[in-house]
Amino acid sequence: MRVLIVDDEPELCAQIALILGQQNYTAETASDGVTALEKIFTDPYDLIILDIMLPGKDGFEVLRELREEKVTVPVLMLTAKGEVSNRVKGLDLGADDYLHKPFSMAELLARIRALLRRSHEQANPSLIIGNIQLDPHTRMVYCNNQPVNLTPKEFSLLEFLLYNRNRAISRFNMAEHVWGDAFDPFTMSNNIDVHIKNLRRKLDDQAGNIIVTVRGIGYMAKDAHP
Amino acid sequence: MRVLIVDDEPELCAQIALILGQQNYTAETASDGVTALEKIFTDPYDLIILDIMLPGKDGFEVLRELREEKVTVPVLMLTAKGEVSNRVKGLDLGADDYLHKPFSMAELLARIRALLRRSHEQANPSLIIGNIQLDPHTRMVYCNNQPVNLTPKEFSLLEFLLYNRNRAISRFNMAEHVWGDAFDPFTMSNNIDVHIKNLRRKLDDQAGNIIVTVRGIGYMAKDAHP
């Protein structure tokens, strides 16, 4: 689950990112509106936390451009105290919720969960492909109905592949989604390949029947007979 | 056992919360209907104490929306004196009991116990897993049929884990359910881990056969043969 935090206070961003990380969200941050829009258009997020006060394009502008491009990601706006009328403006522009600064982390988290639940839970049954079953909610994976022990990275990777089944996914995309901000695009290591190997081993995928390698691109989770 | 108290008098809320806390319930409060609904939809409670007089959405409205969304949590309504006909209205909308203000704490507690017993008894006779048996009603825990002495926190934690058996539960979720409002998301301590350790020790779960640690997430209570 990818969340983008847009705020010009690095400290607050880091705080929120830390908490979200602990909850197994993949958090990224942007400190101004232009950067935020770039990130959003480059790759979709599941939720955006958007401060109104931003250098350059402010939160309203970001929201407006977003909705103009038909990006329907849920947006939680942060408003400074006293900007009461901003609530109306934000909701008019298509924000899904708002929160006054300063707020408690508990409250922020509750709202995040509510938003994600609203937008995601219905589209979130068990991901099944071949003899593999992945339940995003309980974070359990079964292979031939036997529970399989996956590490966090392995789980995220598999989840992402299954979510995009029958589509070739580039290593870059995987890195972005599983590693988020921590992803170093210049790395020379074959980190992802190693995780894929381990996944195949654990999932009894010797012949690469489920996780197919797409030469020159990356990998793909393939249904047995599409 | 999580209870939500919805009332616009902070004093009364605090009083009830205090009493419930002493009885080893996890109490949270909401002072208006909108907040209450958010909390309820975000994370389920075992019981809701709902005043009718509320700013914004009143108790009836909250109850209506609740039931509309198929939330079946037991609801105890508080009615001011003289609002006799409200009793009928509340029960029609799906309230489970009502209580006239002012009421004695003893009476409130009795009704809470009755409601919880009624709703939990059928769904929740005794939580048994392996050689562990936990009775939510009497708050007794047996290991190999020998009674085990658990502290309140340990009991709540075990209860929550057993209630969600075979599902990986994040530390965050545990904190939320066992600590409720008092939970500090910024704490750096491994408080939960320590409680888990103590639970394992008391339950003779040396090899972590019952309480399994799910790396990167938290813990899970696992049946021997799922």
Add this chain to the structure above:
DNA sequence: AGGGATGATGAAGAAATTATGAACAGCCCG
């Protein structure tokens, strides 16, 4: 078939996460 590029694999060190023992504070009770 040769050569270069790309992916697979095994192993080892680094990093992160969890387990554990112990100290400390707060509270309730006598």
Add this chain to the structure above:
DNA sequence: CGGGCTGTTCATAATTTCTTCATCATCCCT
């Protein structure tokens, strides 16, 4: 006020996971 119990925090040990790297296998193109 002191003892016992509970809950929290901290430091450190133990374990698992992640990353990197070297090497080998495979694919693709001419």
